[in-house]
Amino acid sequence: MTLTTRTTITDQSTGETIRLTDPQNPLYADYPKVEPVFALQRDPYATYDFQQLRRNKNDPLTLDDDLYDMWSPDYFQTVDDKTALKHNAIFFSLFFGFGAFIAFWELNPEKPAMPRSYPYNGLAKSLGSGGEATDYFYRVRPDETAAAAGILADDVSVASQEEAYKKAYPDFFRA
CATH class of the missing domain: 1.20.5 (Single alpha-helices involved in coiled-coils or other helix-helix interfaces)
Structure with missing residues (x-):
């Protein structure tokens, strides 16, 4: 007895001899061996008999066609x-x-800027101070740490504008 792969089988109901297309997989019998192609990889602009599945009538199917149709998980080309x-x-x-x-x-x-200064003891009276004792709690205290830390760049035009502003409005800088 030799170990050979059979290339034909006999149909038991008709007695017909069937030549196997793939002897390694006898389930195919004489059905044509089709290489699987994902439906997503087929041309979406081509005309098909069944446009949604991108398939024509009488196209041979693979045994695992449900793994390759449009409803199968998406195939990613990495x-x-x-x-x-x-x-x-x-x-x-x-x-x-x-x-x-x-x-x-x-x-x-950077935008030229200078720390704010508020008139009349930091707007203490306008914000509801009752007198000198409570002015400290009500006045607006601008953040002067930027000028002290040297964050603001020394610009001649900014300095001249600041001096001109102080001369034009001396009442705002009495404190």
């Missing part, structure tokens, strides 16, 4: 690691390059 790293390198280099361009050309200049 890229290799080299391509993914290249795409990430391009993205991050453009992102940080744009940030460096903005920082180098100073496209976001």
Whole structure:
């Protein structure tokens, strides 16, 4: 007795001899062997008899056709690691390059500003102070730490505008 793969089978009901298309898988019998193709990979703009499933009448099906039709889980075509790293390198280099361009050309200049000063003892009377004893609790206390810390840049035009403002409105700076 030899171990060979049979290439034919006999149909028991008709007595017909059937030539196997795939001797390794006798379930196919004489049905044509079809390579599986995901329906999502077929041309969506082609004309089909059954447009929703992207299938024509009398197209041969695979044994596992339900794994490849439109209702099967989506098939994702992944890229290799080299391509993914290249795409990430391009993205991050453009992102940080744009940030460096903005920082180098100073496209976001600092706005000139000075600490606020409020007239009449920091608006204590306007905010409801009853007298000198409670003025400290009611007056508006601007944050003067920015000027003391040197955060504000020394600008000649800002300093001259500040002096001109102090000369024009001396009543606001009596305290």
